[in-house]
Amino acid sequence: MATLGPYHFSPYPTAVVEGVLTPPPGKGLLYNEIVDEEVAMREAAKQMLTRENPTIFVGPLIIYAWSDEAKENAKLVREMAEVLNAKIIPMVDYRPKYPKINPEVEINPNHPNLTIWHNNIKVCIFIGVHCHFANVALKIIRAETDCLTIAMCAKMGHEDAMITVRDQHPDDIRKFINIAKEVKKELGK
Amino acid sequence: MGNNGVYQGVNKSGQKIVSPDYMLFEAPREKVFMTGSEAVKEAVKRASVDASVSYPITPQSEAAHLIGELWVEGYVGVYFRGESEFGVMSEVAGCSMAGARVITTTSGPGTLRAMENFPMWAGSRLPIQLVLMARGVNSPLSIQPDNLEISFLLDTGCMIWHAENAQELFDMILAGFVVAEKTDVHVPIITAIDGFFISHTRESIMIPPEDIALPPYNPYVSPTPIIDAEIAPGRYIKDPFVMKSNYISYATHASWQWEVRAAIERSRPYAKHYLRGLIEEFGDSEAELVFIASGTAASQAKEATRMLLDEGIKAKVVKVKSIRPFPHQELLEATKTAKYIIVPEFNVVGWLEREVRASFYGKSNATIIGTPRVAGGMTMPPEIIYRDALKILGKEVSYVL
Numbered sequence: 382m383a384t385l386g387p388y389h390f391s392p393y394p395t396a397v398v399e400g401v402l403t404p405p406p407g408k409g410l411l412y413n414e415i416v417d418e419e420v421a422m423r424e425a426a427k428q429m430l431t432r433e434n435p436t437i438f439v440g441p442l443i444i445y446a447w448s449d450e451a452k453e454n455a456k457l458v459r460e461m462a463e464v465l466n467a468k469i470i471p472m473v474d475y476r477p478k479y480p481k482i483n484p485e486v487e488i489n490p491n492h493p494n495l496t497i498w499h500n501n502i503k504v505c506i507f508i509g510v511h512c513h514f515a516n517v518a519l520k521i522i523r524a525e526t527d528c529l530t531i532a533m534c535a536k537m538g539h540e541d542a543m544i545t546v547r548d549q550h551p552d553d554i555r556k557f558i559n560i561a562k563e564v565k566k567e568l569g570k
Numbered sequence: 571m572g573n574n575g576v577y578q579g580v581n582k583s584g585q586k587i588v589s590p591d592y593m594l595f596e597a598p599r600e601k602v603f604m605t606g607s608e609a610v611k612e613a614v615k616r617a618s619v620d621a622s623v624s625y626p627i628t629p630q631s632e633a634a635h636l637i638g639e640l641w642v643e644g645y646v647g648v649y650f651r652g653e654s655e656f657g658v659m660s661e662v663a664g665c666s667m668a669g670a671r672v673i674t675t676t677s678g679p680g681t682l683r684a685m686e687n688f689p690m691w692a693g694s695r696l697p698i699q700l701v702l703m704a705r706g707v708n709s710p711l712s713i714q715p716d717n718l719e720i721s722f723l724l725d726t727g728c729m730i731w732h733a734e735n736a737q738e739l740f741d742m743i744l745a746g747f748v749v750a751e752k753t754d755v756h757v758p759i760i761t762a763i764d765g766f767f768i769s770h771t772r773e774s775i776m777i778p779p780e781d782i783a784l785p786p787y788n789p790y791v792s793p794t795p796i797i798d799a800e801i802a803p804g805r806y807i808k809d810p811f812v813m814k815s816n817y818i819s820y821a822t823h824a825s826w827q828w829e830v831r832a833a834i835e836r837s838r839p840y841a842k843h844y845l846r847g848l849i850e851e852f853g854d855s856e857a858e859l860v861f862i863a864s865g866t867a868a869s870q871a872k873e874a875t876r877m878l879l880d881e882g883i884k885a886k887v888v889k890v891k892s893i894r895p896f897p898h899q900e901l902l903e904a905t906k907t908a909k910y911i912i913v914p915e916f917n918v919v920g921w922l923e924r925e926v927r928a929s930f931y932g933k934s935n936a937t938i939i940g941t942p943r944v945a946g947g948m949t950m951p952p953e954i955i956y957r958d959a960l961k962i963l964g965k966e967v968s969y970v971l
Contacts, residue, residue: 402839477814517825536793
């Protein structure tokens with residue numbers, strides 16, 4: 382479980398069905414394994430730097446939150462995108478977009494596969510998305526696409542992502558950026 | 571901050587805020603003699619509850635009435651009577667969406683009348699606590715002890731814990747808020763008891779001081795946006811995918827429902843900690859005869875185990891504290907020496923037996939027998955459990971009932 386999709390049709394089985402839960406504090410989840418946060422971050426950086434069309438999906442907790450931390454996180458996400466050569470596509474809110482989403486510029490938790498298909502995204506990071514909506518989206522992505530998902534969560538993490546780290550605040554995001562710079566150098570990128 | 575960092579200020583009622591671990595495991599306790607309904611009041615008093623809505627129904631009316639007294643005394647922020655059970659369960663949802671810690675109680679026909687709301691709570695990720703004082707569901711109307719209604723709630727997307735006695739109910743109510751409000755859980759918690767047997771009888775329970783309370787609920791831990799100027803109440807219902815018939819709508823609904831079930835599963839480590847395990851074992855650890863029971867049936871099975879020991883028969887009771895999540899692995903481990911598993915229940919359908927059978931299918935060689943099943947207000951004397959166990963073992967029933 383928490384393996385790369387597509388499972389087609391249904392998000393079942395979800396990760397918890399196979400006993401995969403969110404990682405404990407200080408740890409990350411790398412597929413089905415609980416690993417040190419740094420190990421998960423290193424693999425996340427490697428995947429972002431080696432798979433096609435890496436994209437960071439940024440949610441309302443960063444885009445719209447009225448807090449100093451959100452402002453700092455927003456700057457860090459931009460820096461992260463530069464280091465990882467990644468696009469940023471916002472998840473501006475959680476309402477499904479009708480009659481039609483513009484997948485060039487937006488992703489939505491109720492039909493995230495449309496944005497991923499349209500842009501041929503093979504790896505992505507979720508950050509700043511409310512946990513319920515991240516989880517709904519991550520299950521659909523696994524069911525419908527072959528995109529590798531990474532969740533950087535300010536709370537407890539997301540077991541339906543293939544790589545997840547938890548309790549991510551500015552210092553932790555900075556740590557990830559530094560690890561990504563190291564990995565990038567190691568890969569000669 | 572003082573007392574080793576335990577105290578973190580005061581709540582709106584002026585009670586000292588303590589950590590959940592301190593409240594449940596470390597605070598000094600004194601013995602009191604009270605009914606289950608009064609135990610509900612004492613737990614709510616220490617739970618920094620923001621709101622409660624009630625509608626009188628037997629047997630929960632006494633507990634709801636006592637929560638009303640707490641409002642008068644300043645321990646509960648908002649308290650009012652709903653128009654009906656459906657009204658109550660809708661109104662507590664509104665309170666919870668607005669960021670309040672909420673508790674209510676119901677039972678029997680009240681549960682059924684409010685039924686549509688329970689999956690709505692779960693799908694909306696509301697950590698509401700419902701104290702379910704289970705009572706019979708039947709026509710002609712029953713107002714007697716019987717926990718059939720728990721079976722109706724099993725798949726609503728709520729966590730369900732089943733207390734054996736008033737002490738366990740007291741602790742479960744406090745722990746229930748703590749676990750239900752974890753961000754990765756954040757679904758409703760139903761703390762169930764067998765009505766009348768627990769709600770109306772007095773027993774000795776140990777409770778911590780009344781001047782301490784759990785940390786207040788922080789609605790910003792919610793995995794969904796809380797309501798504000800941008801996010802109106804009932805926002806989910808206005809979202810268009812609900813009313814569409816297309817692949818996107820189906821996929822979203824599927825994922826959403828799995829997410830609610832996943833949230834219940836994520837409660838396991840927290841529930842294990844605060845309940846000191848999802849199950850409890852009593853009796854001979856190597857026994858070939860094992861009773862799996864929840865609620866007051868566990869008490870009766872323990873008595874039967876003592877009687878069987880007098881006959882030289884070793885037996886064990888495995889009490890199931892958490893029905894959702896269901897303790898699959900714990901039960902398999904606790905019954906690995908079992909040849910016979912007997913599931914006594916206070917209902918006609920045997921919902922716990924069904925759960926055990928489904929969980930054990932292909933994983934256990936033990937013979938599972940659902941007996942006795944007592945319903946409609948009948949009591950379950952340990953003698954009938956003892957008698958059935960002896961019959962199953964092919965022994966002579968010598969005890970005079």
